[in-house]
Amino acid sequence: MASRPVRRGTLASIAADLGVSRTTVSNAYNHPDQLSPELREKILAAAAARGYSGPDPMARSMRTRRVGSFGVILTERLSFAFEDLASIDFLAGLGDSSYAKNNTMTLVPVGPLDDEATQLISQAVVDGFVVYSVAANDPHLDAARSRGLPIVIVDQPYEINDLPFVGIDDFSAIQPAARLLVEQGHRRIGILAKRTHRGQFDGHITLAEVETADLHVQRQRILGAMDVFEQSGLTDIPIVTRHFNDHPSAIDAAKELLEAHPDLTAVLCTTDSMAFGVLDYCFAHNIDVPGDLSVTGFDGVELAHLRGLTTVNQPNRRKGATVGKILDALVNARVEDKEPDNPAPHVVIPTTLSSGQTVAAPRAAERLS
Amino acid sequence: MASRPVRRGTLASIAADLGVSRTTVSNAYNHPDQLSPELREKILAAAAARGYSGPDPMARSMRTRRVGSFGVILTERLSFAFEDLASIDFLAGLGDSSYAKNNTMTLVPVGPLDDEATQLISQAVVDGFVVYSVAANDPHLDAARSRGLPIVIVDQPYEINDLPFVGIDDFSAIQPAARLLVEQGHRRIGILAKRTHRGQFDGHITLAEVETADLHVQRQRILGAMDVFEQSGLTDIPIVTRHFNDHPSAIDAAKELLEAHPDLTAVLCTTDSMAFGVLDYCFAHNIDVPGDLSVTGFDGVELAHLRGLTTVNQPNRRKGATVGKILDALVNARVEDKEPDNPAPHVVIPTTLSSGQTVAAPRAAERLS
DNA sequence: CTGTTAGCGCTTTCAG
């Protein structure tokens, strides 16, 4: 195909050639019932002959005030966003949902430089936005809001009441995993988490720091687990975080935690990716899981099940489908210029503990010590 | 945010309120050097006060004939497309490339129903398309072509000369893996591949069928391996394919192949996902890899390296970046109404064999038999 | 079933 800006005609030019009105040609594409099948065929044939493939989507969108695309804002570079398998499942759920079937998904690549991304957000040609798991104070959310288009927030920020929300109850969701460790008799447990604050930081953090976290999801998961531990009289739980959730970071986090606290008998992770880091670190260092160390994850991605990780299943695909449905309704209401039925639903989807083979009671000797 | 269709003003309304011309307001956003900083500030402030977040992207695109988005056509349901980790790496590479940084990526969800998807393609508001790994006769490609926008083809179809192409030489790429198996002394080898034809089919296929395959990539990988095997006097290589490349399909494929041919000492897979299926099937059936069975993959996804799979590394991220660069140049040329430098580059990216721990010589007893 | 009218909101010459 020549990339030459071939003039392929317009609705008007086709109409002129055939001696019919523009409306008729438009109807041939958009309202087939408004003209005779013969005429329609004739028009479509003439269009095809001239290389005209239907009304220009841009002009049509401008006229109808509707694009047929949902913007998706992921606030990490794509390679990191995709590292997190949960976000892929979410996207697949959104894309496969019947509500998204009639829409495309516009991924807005958001880098560390706020300015550029903000620009992209304010110029994206979309009908609405999905804001996926961003910090409470994230400027990208503000940029999306300023567009005045429908928005659905996924996972976080949690505290925003005037916007639709779809997510889980992270505080409660992680507790069964924490409880399982306690019930098995573990007393020296460490926590591995993804970043709790927007800024770059890797290392140990205190409970007080967790409480001020920008990122609701990680904060609640940690606090949910700590709540269980404290009720069992466990304090002094070391917490190590990593800004990124990719495999090298996870292995490194495991190393930092386990070297600093060799006496741990269990590690609770707030993401499956972190847990894989622990598993692989242990494998490399001849630490038997669950013999020497119990491990739990969070997310329930496919690989977690394949590797037998004990984790919390989060219905990511279903989250995607739910988001598609809500956003679609909002966009429709807006285009039809009427009040939506429910402008800001708050949907909390249930989670379940998935028992794998990575949790066992600590060895007797360790339990006594 | 009320989803009410709040009237947030237009460029014209702001201009009227301030008693300046529309051009001036437009310039405040698009050509800051064309007016005094004071005036610009004043305009921006007034806009902010009225909740006007800048020129409407739709109207602007219509006027400038440019959207700022690349359409990406993946011809599988998103959940399956994403199952294939290679496509995720590709997308990440595209999104992270500096060429895509100024563009969004519009994913066009393409289901099994050709009609709907074709519709979505002909109405997508984008500047060009990336067509990712589709069959030679795929109607989605035709739909994209009929838009008259720049297109870059990734991986396949290979035979199209008038469109830019970015991919690898699949025939040669897989040969080092095949050669490694032969050199280790394997004589009874099976092949596991993803579908070779667009239609739904799971099972054994013949070499003759492979030769008529719609899907160039899988065909070439199989033929490349067969070429090596035949040169070593090996014939009767069983080939089993699956329509989908997800984990359950892969395990099932492994079962079918190994149960039908229990004497195999090696399995060459045309994707890493297939190889993971073999590894997990073997684990479940106490077949030692590589002691009892050697396995090779193809793609070089991260998990392959983590699991020590011997595979062929394909630079998916780099493919994405290359595609972004080409498409960006094409779109620019088109918008500026000039001939592109190279309208249809054909880029073949080199691959490398990655040695893992899943290939060994067959046991002596087996070698003799 | 067909045509006329009236913009959608913006950018871009080109004068002033």
Next chain:
DNA sequence: CTGAAAGCGCTAACAG
């Protein structure tokens, strides 16, 4: 530095 004019290509009433 500012403004007036001229559309980009289309669709939605509405009247025939």
